[in-house]
Amino acid sequence: xxxxxxxxxxxxxxxxxxxxxxxxxxxxxxxxxxxxxxxxxxxxxxxxxxxxxxxxxxxxxxxxxxxxxxxxxxxxxxxxxxxxxxxxxxxxxxxxxxxxxxxxxxxxxxxxxxxxxxxxxxxxxxxxxxxxxxxxxxxxxxxxxxxxxxxxxxxxxxxxxxxxxxxxxxxxxxxxxxxxxxxxxxxxxxxxxxxxxxxxxxxxxxxxxxxxxxxxxxxxxxxxxxxxxxxxxxxxxxxxxxxxxxxxxxxxxxxxxxxxxxxxxxxxxxxxxxxxxxxxxxxxxxxxxxxxxxxxxxxxxxxxxxxxxxxxxxxxxxxxxxxxxxxxxxxxxxxxxxxxxxxxxxxxxxxxxxxxxxxxxxxxxxxxxxxxxxxxxxxxxxxxxxxxxxxxxxxxxxxxxxxxxxxxxxxxxxxxxxxxxxxxxxxxxxxxxxxxxxxxxxxxxxxxxxxxxxxxxxxxxxxxxxxxxxxxxxxxxxxxxxxxxxxxxxxxxxxxxxxxxxxxxxxxxxxxxxxxxxxxxxxxxxxxxxxxxxxxxxxxxxxxxxxxxxxxxxxxxxxxxxxxxxxxxxxxxxxxxxxxxxxxxxxxxxxxxxxxxxxxxxxxxxxxxxxxxxxxxxxxxxxxxxxxxxxxxxxxxxxxxxxxxxxxxxxxxxxxxxxxxxxxxxxxxxxxxxxxxxxxxxxxxxxxxxxxxxxxxxxxxxxxxxxxxxxxxxxxxxxxxxxxxxxxxxxxxxxxxxxxxxxxxxxxxxxxxxxxxxxxxxxxxxxxxxxxxxxxxxxxxxxxxxxxxxxxxxxxxxxxxxxxxxxx
Numbered sequence: 171x172x173x174x175x176x177x178x179x180x181x182x183x184x185x186x187x188x189x190x191x192x193x194x195x196x197x198x199x200x201x202x203x204x205x206x207x208x209x210x211x212x213x214x215x216x217x218x219x220x221x222x223x224x225x226x227x228x229x230x231x232x233x234x235x236x237x238x239x240x241x242x243x244x245x246x247x248x249x250x251x252x253x254x255x256x257x258x259x260x261x262x263x264x265x266x267x268x269x270x271x272x273x274x275x276x277x278x279x280x281x282x283x284x285x286x287x288x289x290x291x292x293x294x295x296x297x298x299x300x301x302x303x304x305x306x307x308x309x310x311x312x313x314x315x316x317x318x319x320x321x322x323x324x325x326x327x328x329x330x331x332x333x334x335x336x337x338x339x340x341x342x343x344x345x346x347x348x349x350x351x352x353x354x355x356x357x358x359x360x361x362x363x364x365x366x367x368x369x370x371x372x373x374x375x376x377x378x379x380x381x382x383x384x385x386x387x388x389x390x391x392x393x394x395x396x397x398x399x400x401x402x403x404x405x406x407x408x409x410x411x412x413x414x415x416x417x418x419x420x421x422x423x424x425x426x427x428x429x430x431x432x433x434x435x436x437x438x439x440x441x442x443x444x445x446x447x448x449x450x451x452x453x454x455x456x457x458x459x460x461x462x463x464x465x466x467x468x469x470x471x472x473x474x475x476x477x478x479x480x481x482x483x484x485x486x487x488x489x490x491x492x493x494x495x496x497x498x499x500x501x502x503x504x505x506x507x508x509x510x511x512x513x514x515x516x517x518x519x520x521x522x523x524x525x526x527x528x529x530x531x532x533x534x535x536x537x538x539x540x541x542x543x544x545x546x547x548x549x550x551x552x553x554x555x556x557x558x559x560x561x562x563x564x565x566x567x568x569x570x571x572x573x574x575x576x577x578x579x580x581x582x583x584x585x586x587x588x589x590x591x592x593x594x595x596x597x598x599x600x601x602x603x604x605x606x607x608x609x610x611x612x613x614x615x616x617x618x619x620x621x622x623x624x625x626x627x628x629x630x631x632x633x634x635x636x637x638x639x640x641x642x643x644x645x646x647x648x649x650x651x652x653x654x655x656x657x658x659x660x661x662x663x664x665x666x667x668x669x670x671x672x673x674x675x676x677x678x679x680x681x682x683x684x685x686x687x688x689x690x691x692x693x694x695x696x697x698x699x700x701x702x703x704x705x706x707x708x709x710x711x712x713x714x715x716x717x718x719x720x721x722x723x724x725x726x727x728x729x730x731x732x733x734x735x736x737x738x739x740x741x742x743x744x745x746x747x748x749x750x751x752x753x754x755x756x757x758x759x760x761x762x763x764x765x766x767x768x769x770x771x772x773x774x775x776x777x778x779x780x781x782x783x784x785x786x787x788x789x790x791x792x793x794x795x796x797x798x799x800x801x802x803x804x805x806x807x808x809x810x811x812x813x814x815x816x817x818x819x820x821x822x823x824x825x826x827x828x829x830x831x832x833x834x835x836x837x838x839x840x841x842x843x844x845x846x847x848x849x850x851x852x853x854x855x856x857x858x859x860x861x862x863x864x865x866x867x868x869x870x871x872x873x874x875x876x877x878x879x880x881x882x883x884x885x886x887x888x889x890x891x892x893x894x895x896x897x898x899x900x901x902x903x904x905x906x907x908x909x910x911x912x913x914x915x916x917x918x919x920x921x922x923x924x925x926x927x928x929x930x931x932x933x934x935x936x937x938x939x940x941x942x943x944x945x946x947x948x949x950x951x952x953x954x955x956x957x958x959x960x961x962x963x964x965x966x967x968x969x970x971x972x973x974x975x976x977x978x
Contacts (some may be wrong), residue, residue: 194259195237195668196267198227198247203551203614204366205231207290207301209249216242216258228713230292247272266668268612271550291320291816293716293765295664295671295708297370297386300816302361311402311950312364312387313356317875318826320771320814321369323855323875326893327353330373332775333808333832333853334382341389343492343540344378351472351496354436357404357415364389370774372722372759373706375660375675376605376616379702379725382757397422398954406915408941411439411467418573428480437471437502442940449933450791456933457791459518460513471502472534478720486546493539500533500566509741526741530569537562551609558632561599568592573742587742588635589643595730597626613665616675619658626652630736649688650734650750662704671708676701679725682946685733685750694750700725714781716765726755728783732800744796754800756780770815779806784838787887789932803838822868826859835885847929851883869902873913887927887934891919898946909953916942 198206211233212224222243227233240262247255252272259265290298300319317324322331328349329336338345338352345352370377370384377384382863403416409544417434444464449456473496480490507528513521569591574583628650633640662675682697705723711717734748757780763773780852781802788797810832818824835850859875875896898913921942927934 192238192240192261192264193234194238194245194261194265194267195232195234197269197666198249199235199269199271201271201273202516202563203609204299205292205294206249206252206376207231207292209233209247211235211245212248213238214244214246216244219244224292229900230294230710244867265389269609291768291771293708293718293768293771295673295718296370296372296374296704296706296720298771300367300369301365301677302367303365311357312361313353314873315361315364315367316356317857318816318859318861319367319369320816320826320828321371321812322367323828323830323857325879325892329353329385331369331383331385331396332777332810332812332830333834336383336385337373337377337381339377339384339386341388345377346705351474353414354434355474355476371761371773372720373704373724374673374704374706374722375662375677375702377620378620378658379677379679379700379723380727382724382759390932396954398952400950400952404946406438406944406946408441408944410441410941413438413440413944426482428478430476430478432476433474435471435473438469440468440470440941442466442468442938444939445937447935448789448796450789450794451931451933452791456516456518456932458516458521458794459514460511460794462509462516464507464509467506469502469504470498472496472498472669488542488544490542491539492542494536494714495538496534496536498532498534499573500531503532503534504530505530507740511741511743520578523578524573524742525576526571526573528569528740530567532565532941534566535562535564536551549609552609553607555605556604557602559599559601559603561597563597563599564594566592566594571739571741580904589632589739590635590640591630591632591739593628593630593736593738595626595628597730605617609788610665612667614664615661615663617659617661619660620656621658622653622654622656624652624656626730628652628730628734628736636814644689646737648690648736650736651686651688652683652730652733654681654683669710671706673704673706675704677704678702681727687735687750690749698754700754700756714767716768718761718763720761722759724757724759726757726783728752728754728800732783737910743794744798746798747800749800752800753781755782755802769817771813773812773814774809775812777807782806782836784836787927787932787934789934791931801838807835809833822863824861826857826861828855828857830855848884849886851882854878854880869906871900871926873900884925886929887925890924892923893918895920907953909949911946911948913946915944915946919943 183758197315198209198211200206205227207227207230209227210224211227212219213222213235215222223235223238225233225235226644238261238478242260245255245257245259245267247270249272250480252274255270255272255783255877272666290301292301298321302315313324316329317320322329322336326328329338329352337348345355354834364387365389368384368386368388370386373384396804398421399419401416401418404412404414413436415436415438417432419432423431442464444462444466446460446462446464448460448462450458450460475493475495477493478490480488482488505528507526509526509528511526513523515521538559538561540559541559542555542557546553571589571591573587575587576583599622601618601620601622602957603618604679609617630646630648632643632646634643656679658677658679660675660677662673664673666672670842678699678701680697680699683695685694702723702725704720706718706720708716708718717886728749732748733750733752735750737745737747739745757777759775759777760775760776763771765771779918782805783800784803785798785800788799789795790797810830812828812830814828816824816826831854833850833852835848837848839847856878857875859873859876862874864870864872873896876894878891878893880891894915895917896913896915897917898911900909900911902909919942922937922939924938925934925936
């Protein structure tokens with residue numbers, strides 16, 4: 171009898187548990203297939219429409235409703251700004267609803283006031299997404315937001331991810347500007363237009379194989395018809411010169427037409443002092459020692475115009491034109507380098523002095539045009555896109571260098587030397603590309619192809635003076651022609667399970683290039699086919715714990731300046747020169763990471779670099795010259811541990827922490843195979859940023875950011891430690907329509923550094939001082955229907971960053 175009762179009790183409990191463990195699962199996404207976090211999910215009784223069970227979606231858009239009784243229900247999903255989703259379900263067993271797509275509801279957004287919230291971080295299978303839309307960061311500019319983006323390091327106006335410069339995209343469109351121009355563009359763009367920032371450490375096959383990591387800035391859509399505009403300005407005062415930037419942006423939308431226009435200008439002067447000491451050695455003994463004091467003043471005023479026009483041909487087709495124009499007039503581009511060099515003999519007695527005045531003026535034109543077309547196909551989410559692109563780039567520079575040589579304690583030179591250089595680089599790029607996307611039952615398939623043609627002509631004419639008459643220097647005058655054609659194709663496939671996400675991809679690129687030196691009649695031909703596989707795996711242990719792994723292969727092609735064999739002289743005795751024999755660099759990168767509560771991320775990475783391009787500073791003791799030469803070194807290996815978090819300490823205090831402990835090894839032959847050089851060094855990056863908000867509406871914010879880099883070894887050089895403390899205060903007015911900010915960068919002026927190089931016959935010391943400590947004042951004012959978002963796009967052409975801007 172007892173056994174029967176125990177058996178019946180066991181069966182009853184099993185049936186009861188089974189009936190209570192029925193659950194439904196699904197993933198909520200928008201029409202761009204981005205997950206929607208914190209959407210309301212409710213099961214309603216079919217008779218009285220009262221809620222029975224409910225939950226919210228997590229950061230990945232996933233939701234689980236558990237312990238459901240067998241019955242008929244109405245599943246209702248709601249989220250602000252989207253149409254309500256409703257579906258009647260008869261639940262008798264576990265149900266996987268797969269992906270549920272919410273459609274945007276334009277009408278319901280009109281007149282809604284959105285309260286700022288703290289940014290959130292989402293880990294996807296192939297990237298990290300920093301969601302900043304309507305957050306407390308929206309009153310900053312985009313460059314300021316990057317300083318707070320997990321995994322991104324911003325220092326000295328340079329953006330890096332895992333010790334490498336990333337490729338910047340906006341809405342999956344490549345921004346092909348120099349590093350300085352990218353900073354100017356991002357500083358002149360309000361963060362109110364940004365939806366999220368995607369940090370892609372190992373880019374998938376869809377992205378061009380060029381470069382290391384990708385930083386994709388996703389802007390919000392322009393939802394409401396009407397007009398919206400803004401004006402902004404920024405003033406920085408260093409210990410020498412002021413720097414300005416100002417601009418305006420305008421948006422206009424009708425039912426079918428969506429337009430964007432931005433203009434910015436940044437007139438500025440920048441000062442830098444360099445003290446150098448070079449010991450020229452002979453059999454490890456000092457033969458002569460040179461000390462040089464350089465004062466550099468760069469004047470520039472780069473004007474940019476970015477515009478985009480989108481027109482809906484019908485419900486399924488869209489056409490658009492994107493334009494990027496950058497122009498620097500000759501009268502605003504100037505570089506003056508005045509230097510004085512003291513020459514000592516082997517007894518350290520002053521032998522002579524030479525003073526050099528290096529003055530140059532330059533102008534730059536960079537025009538980019540892209541025609542886009544997209545069409546939605548029969549299946550929901552199936553899409554075909556195509557674009558054609560043209561770039562015209564021209565950079566011209568005229569340089570005049572005069573040097574006077576003096577004996578000690580004499581004011582009249584015993585010899586004078588003068589030369590002038592005219593250089594011009596003209597490049598044209600033509601590309602065509604198409605992409606196809608097909609949603610599958612449990613994943614997604616993507617494929618595409620691209621062809622690009624590059625034609626570049628670089629001219630250098632150098633003149634020396636004899637009896638005050640200019641004569642052509644045939645030894646350093648030439649024309650360098652470069653032609654490249656590249657064919658690329660890719661496919662990728664992804665699959666999603668309840669707790670697993672997998673993505674595979676393969677990209678193939680075939681390149682055929684020719685470099686020709688006209689005067690020397692040297693022609694270099696090279697063609698190669700390379701495959702670039704990628705692999706991503708993400709496992710969600712539960713809502714609070716995620717593990718992920720990724721691998722991909724990337725390529726670095728030398729830019730045109732690195733290939734150009736011209737010598738560009740700084741003084742009579744120092745110059746930079748390219749190398750037309752440079753090879754491509756192929757990198758293999760692995761990342762293994764763990765994320766806790768979507769807040770704390772730990773990553774271990776390993777990267778192997780095959781034939782990396784490196785610029786070596788060499789001393790020619792025989793001719794007493796300093797040479798900056800590009801070359802391929804044998805290999806480089808880097809690995810490290812990164813920790814990042816963006817978390818809330820209190821209601822008005824957010825903390826961002828980034829630390830990267832890494833090791834970098836290099837192996838290369840110095841000058842000849844007889845001198846093998848190996849380096850093996852550890853380094854550390856650290857950023858601790860505190861963001862405080864005050865007042866009830868959080869309209870007053872205070873940012874305190876501290877960064878530190880201890881002494882590191884870069885190749886064969888030791889660079890001293892650097893630290894910086896930035897403080898800024900911002901106040902918004904008139905319901906966030908206007909903002910004012912003041913602050914100080916590098917409060918204690920500790921960002922300057924020294925560099926020491928001692929190996930084999932090299933003995934070099936550098937002390938660099940720049941305008942790092944600056945007082946900063948900025949303003950922004952929005953007018954019109956300021957709740958509108960931007961449809962801004964930028965040009966996607968892999969080759970534009972290889973224009974190799976000729977800036978000394």
